[in-house]
Structures are given as C-alpha cells and as structure tokens.
Amino acid sequence: MIRAWSVADVRAAEEPLLAAGVPLMDRAAFALALQVLADLRARRRSARGAHVVVLAGAGNNGGDALHAGAHLVHRGVAVTAVLAADRVHEGGLAALRSAGGRVVDAAAAGRAPAAAVEAARADVVLDGLVGIGARGPLRGSAAALVTALGAAGLPTAGTDAEEGTPATHAEEAQGASAAVAREGTARPWVVAVDTPSGIGVDDGTLPGPVLHADRTVTFGAAKPGLLLPPAAHVVGEVTVVDIGLTLPGTPAVQRLAPADVAARWPVPGPQDHKYTRGVVGVVAGTATYPGAAVLTTTAAVRTGAGMVRYRGSDVVARAVLAARPEVVTAPGRVQSWVVGPGVPPAADGADDGQAARARAGLAAARGELAGLSRGPVPAVVDAGGLGLVEETCPPWFVLTPHAGELRTVLRRHGEDVHRAEIEAAPLRWARRAHDLTGATILLKGAVTVVVGTGIVHAQADAPAWLGTAGAGDVLAGILGTMLAARAADVVADPAVAGEVAASAALVHGLAAEHANPGGPVAALDVAEAVPGTVARLLDLWSS
Numbered sequence: 001m002i003r004a005w006s007v008a009d010v011r012a013a014e015e016p017l018l019a020a021g022v023p024l025m026d027r028a029a030f031a032l033a034l035q036v037l038a039d040l041r042a043r044r045r046s047a048r049g050a051h052v053v054v055l056a057g058a059g060n061n062g063g064d065a066l067h068a069g070a071h072l073v074h075r076g077v078a079v080t081a082v083l084a085a086d087r088v089h090e091g092g093l094a095a096l097r098s099a100g101g102r103v104v105d106a107a108a109a110g111r112a113p114a115a116a117v118e119a120a121r122a123d124v125v126l127d128g129l130v131g132i133g134a135r136g137p138l139r140g141s142a143a144a145l146v147t148a149l150g151a152a153g154l155p156t157a158g159t160d161a162e163e164g165t166p167a168t169h170a171e172e173a174q175g176a177s178a179a180v181a182r183e184g185t186a187r188p189w190v191v192a193v194d195t196p197s198g199i200g201v202d203d204g205t206l207p208g209p210v211l212h213a214d215r216t217v218t219f220g221a222a223k224p225g226l227l228l229p230p231a232a233h234v235v236g237e238v239t240v241v242d243i244g245l246t247l248p249g250t251p252a253v254q255r256l257a258p259a260d261v262a263a264r265w266p267v268p269g270p271q272d273h274k275y276t277r278g279v280v281g282v283v284a285g286t287a288t289y290p291g292a293a294v295l296t297t298t299a300a301v302r303t304g305a306g307m308v309r310y311r312g313s314d315v316v317a318r319a320v321l322a323a324r325p326e327v328v329t330a331p332g333r334v335q336s337w338v339v340g341p342g343v344p345p346a347a348d349g350a351d352d353g354q355a356a357r358a359r360a361g362l363a364a365a366r367g368e369l370a371g372l373s374r375g376p377v378p379a380v381v382d383a384g385g386l387g388l389v390e391e392t393c394p395p396w397f398v399l400t401p402h403a404g405e406l407r408t409v410l411r412r413h414g415e416d417v418h419r420a421e422i423e424a425a426p427l428r429w430a431r432r433a434h435d436l437t438g439a440t441i442l443l444k445g446a447v448t449v450v451v452g453t454g455i456v457h458a459q460a461d462a463p464a465w466l467g468t469a470g471a472g473d474v475l476a477g478i479l480g481t482m483l484a485a486r487a488a489d490v491v492a493d494p495a496v497a498g499e500v501a502a503s504a505a506l507v508h509g510l511a512a513e514h515a516n517p518g519g520p521v522a523a524l525d526v527a528e529a530v531p532g533t534v535a536r537l538l539d540l541w542s543s
C-alpha cells in the first residue's frame with residue numbers, strides 16, 4: 001500500500017524535527033543523490049562522467065536538488081545547476097559551487113531556451129523548481145524553463161497557463177525548439193525532487209506546465225498528488241525516502257497493493273455455504289442491451305459469489321443462462337444489489353420493466369423492501385441506475401460513474417459542471433458527488449478514485465486496453481460479489497465500502513492485465529480472467 005499525507009500533515013511532522021535541529025534536508029538530498037546514482041548506473045554502466053542538470057527554484061526544494069548535485073559531483077558526475085530564481089537556497093548553492101559544480105543563471109528573461117537545450121542533452125535532469133511550497137501554476141522563470149524544456153523535446157504536461165505567461169516565454173520556447181537538434185539522441189531521465197514541480201500537491205491537478213518525471217523521489221511520505229489523477233500520470237515511479245517523520249495514523253489518500261486485497265479476501269472455510277459467501281442480485285440489461293447482463297453476471301460468478309440472482313425479462317434471462325448456467329432467476333434473498341448496467345437511464349416503456357426492478361432492488365438495498373433483502377444491504381449503482389437513485393443515498397451504495405456519468409449525477413444535484421472539468425479535478429468532483437448524494441463514489445478512469453466516508457483511494461492497476469465497451473459492466477459484477485461477501489461489515493461501517501470498491505478496481509485492473517498481458521482485451525475476457533487473478537493474489541500473499 002502507498003499512503004499519502006497532505007502538505008499540512010507533512011509540514012506539521014517536519015516542524016518538531018527541524019526545531020530540534022534534525023538535518024532533514026541533508027537526509028533528503030543524500031537519499032536523492034543515491035537514487036540518481038543508481039538510475040545512472042542502470043542506464044549507462046557508470047555514473048562517473050555522466051552529466052546531470054539540476055533545475056533549482058527559490059525554495060528548499062531547490063535546496064534539496066543543489067545539495068544532491070554537490071554529492072553527485074563528489075562521485076565524479078558533471079553537474080550543472082540551472083537557477084530559475086534570483087535567489088536560491090544559499091547553503092545548497094555554496095555546497096554545489098565548492099564541490100566544483102557549474103552554475104547557469106536562467107532567471108533573467110531570455111535565458112530559458114539555452115538552458116533548456118543544455119538540459120535536454122544531459123543524462124539526468126533533476127527537477128527542483130518547487131515542491132510542496134508550490135502555489136498555483138508554475139510562473140515566471142520556472143514556467144519559462146519548463147515550457148522551453150517541452151520545446152526542446154522533453155515531455156511536459158498541463159495547460160501551460162499561457163494566459164498568465166508573458167509572451168517572451170512563448171518566444172523563448174520557440175527559440176529552444178529551433179536551437180536543439182536532438183534526433184537520434186536519447187532524452188534525459190527526469191527525476192522530480194519531492195514532487196514534479198507545479199502539480200497540485202494535495203489534489204492531483206495540473207494547474208500549469210509540468211515536466212513529466214520518470215521517477216519522483218519524495219521525502220517523508222508520498223503526497224496525495226502523486227497518487228491522484230491527472231498528476232499521477234506525470235510522476236513516473238514513486239520512490240518514498242524515509243527521513244524520520246512521524247505522520248498521523250490516517251493518510252489523506254491511499255493506493256492498495258495486491259497484498260492488501262489478498263489479505264482481506266473472503267476465502268471460504270469449511271463452515272461456509274452459498275448464503276454465507278453472499279448472494280448478488282443483478283438488475284442489468286434489456287432486450288436492446290442484453291450483453292450488459294451477461295457481462296455483469298459472468299463477472300459476479302467469476303469473482304466467487306455464493307449465488308448470482310438475475311432479475312430481468314425472459315429474453316435477457318435466456319442469454320444470461322446460456323452464458324452462465326449457475327445463475328438463478330427466481331426472486332429470493334440477496335446480500336448485495338448491482339443495479340443499472342445496460343439499463344436505460346429512465347423508464348421509457350422500452351426497458352423491459354428493468355427500471356421498475358432496479359428501483360425495487362435499490363429500495364431493498366435501503367432496507368425498505370424486506371422481502372427482497374433482509375435489512376439494508378450494499379448496492380452497486382452503475383450506468384442507467386445512476387439516473388434512478390433518489391436525491392440521497394446511504395453510504396453503502398457505491399455509485400460507479402465514469403466522468404461523463406458523474407457529470408449527469410452532479411447536474412441532477414444542481415452542479416453545472418463539464419466533463420473536462422471533472423477530468424481535470426477528479427478528486428474534487430468525486431468528493432462533491434459524495435457530499436451531495438451521501439453515496440460512496442467510485443469514479444472510473446485510468447486512475448480510479450474512490451471517495452466515501454473513509455480514506456480516499458486512488459487505484460492505477462489497469463492497462464489502458466481496459467478502456468473498452470462493457471468493461472464497466474464487468475467491474476460492477478466484480479464489486480457486487482465483493483460487497484455481498486462483506487455485506488454486514490459494509491452496512492455497519494460504510495468506510496469499508498470504499499475499501500472494497502478500491503479492491504474491486506484493483507482486481508478488475510489486474511484481471512485486464514492477466515487476460516492478455518501487453519495486448520488488447522475484451523470485456524468478457526476480463527471477467528473470465530478474474531478467477532486466475534484472485535488465485536494469483538492469494539498465492540502471492542501466502543508465499
């Protein structure tokens with residue numbers, strides 16, 4: 001598991017140590033230098049003779065980078081510090097100079113392109129422009145430098161806040177583009193110091209230009225923006241360096257690892273039977289979209305449900321039974337409901353009565369229809385089901401929208417927001433949807449974000465091949481089975497719903513990878529890969 005703490009928590013943890021004179025920056029810089037040496041050795045047999053460019057901003061983040069640069073010079077690395085501020089960390093600069101490092105001033109207007117050209121030819125670029133002290137989009141010389149680095153061929157991200165960027169910076173970028181001729185040369189390995197400079201450290205946004213890192217060496221603990229989209233896509237491999245901070249027990253965001261999911265997997269024992277393992281009630285699919293019913297029920301069966309009970313018209317039920325003869329179509333006891341895949345958003349008479357069944361399932365999950373469930377049980381509300389939920393939901397309802405569907409949910413609650421805004425700030429909007437609906441929100445994407453009553457989760461387990469029609473129906477089935485197995489826990493402590501939802505996203509993502517490593521997958525292949533994925537998880541954990 002990777003756990004991430006907010007800037008405020010990290011600063012509070014640093015404070016007593018700094019007051020006691022603990023040399024946190026020395027620890028950070030030394031560990032950073034060791035990591036850069038290891039990366040250099042992995043990329044070009046020896047670090048000696050390599051060229052590292054340190055981008056140094058005005059604060060302690062630049063201080064870390066400059067001190068690390070000094071250590072690297074002592075190991076035979078040629079280091080050039082590119083200063084992106086009029087004043088940089090004095091101790092760091094003095095250390096680098098006395099070690100024999102070169103210093104280039106790129107703070108003045110017009111200097112960025114030449115510095116970027118030099119950086120683009122280095123073996124490693126260390127991004128120490130800003131860290132947890134960043135406020136808003138990168139500006140001034142730091143912004144100019146990142147823009148020029150982009151023009152010089154390094155990968156960058158984020159809207160580059162051109163509106164706030166003086167014209168000279170755009171011209172500088174063009175200058176860099178014209179000046180550099182790097183065809184055939186490998187681009188440098190980019191190591192971000194603590195965070196890629198200019199990300200929203202607490203919320204994972206990309207408010208302005210950001211240099212895409214291959215590795216982020218982060219100090220004390222991971223920060224939320226390293227796990228949350230869209231910033232999570234520019235951090236590369238995250239390496240957490242222990243500098244001795246004591247952080248609060250509860251992180252702001254966490255990412256489950258396979259072992260975490262395996263440790264809580266409901267492995268059946270001798271006393272178990274189908275009802276203790278959990279019955280999943282599925283209201284999915286119509287004559288127009290029968291495939292959704294097949295995918296959801298198949299995934300639920302393949303994840304190890306005690307029983308899957310399908311509720312739908314005869315014609316769809318026949319398709320489900322042809323695919324999965326284990327499925328039961330008679331009404332009866334249910335320990336979690338999956339409502340909505342392949343169901344039209346509103347009852348329009350052409351839905352085979354599915355909207356009415358969906359409403360009945362949701363009422364049962366609320367504990368209002370005792371005949372269909374015994375008391376309240378968890379529910380997965382997906383696709384068309386999202387249009388059927390009432391104003392507010394219990395937190396043991398897990399809504400599973402993608403960004404477009406979340407937009408619809410939010411608009412129903414009076415939030416006029418566009419899909420692009422949700423994609424730019426998924427945590428913010430998932431949290432807003434949780435606040436407005438009361439439900440646990442699983443917002444799908446390349447990084448899936450889960451916001452409920454407990455810790456926020458951000459899972460990044462899936463190959464991009466998973467973005468294919470029907471993949472969401474499969475996730476709904478996986479999650480339904482996982483919630484049914486822990487139904488009582490989830491209703492008693494709805495924070496568990498978030499953890500189970502994140503676990504389901506992990507299983508879904510790994511199943512997509514296992515279904516065809518490195519290549520395309522179809523949704524049904526993902527469902528079929530779940531049993532093997534679970535077995536591998538359990539095997540990994542027990543060995």
Ligand SMILES: NC(=O)C1=CN([C@@H]2O[C@H](COP(=O)(O)OP(=O)(O)OC[C@H]3O[C@@H](n4cnc5c(N)ncnc54)[C@H](O)[C@@H]3O)[C@@H](O)[C@H]2O)[C@@H](O)CC1
Nearest residue numbers: 024025058059060061130131132133134135137138139194
């Ligand atoms: N407090 C400490 O002693 C420790 C701090 N550490 C390092 O120090 C960093 C935090 O240092 P600081 O608090 O000095 O903050 P930073 O160095 O992250 O950033 C602050 C500086 O950047 C400038 N800045 C802020 N937002 C900007 C923007 N949008 N565009 C351009 N410039 C911007 C500010 O004017 C200020 O000069 C951490 O990220 C970490 O790298 C580590 O060395 C561990 C110990």
Ligand SMILES: Nc1ncnc2c1ncn2[C@@H]1O[C@H](COP(=O)(O)OP(=O)(O)O)[C@@H](O)[C@H]1O
Nearest residue numbers: 444445446462463464466467469470471472473
């Ligand atoms: N680029 C991507 N990388 C990894 N996973 C993705 C990507 N795009 C989509 N996914 C995953 O694929 C699934 C798509 O679900 P959804 O959009 O509901 O599709 P459908 O409605 O067709 O079933 C989600 O679980 C989502 O997280």
Ligand SMILES: [K+]
Nearest residue numbers: 127130195197
């Ligand atoms: K940085």
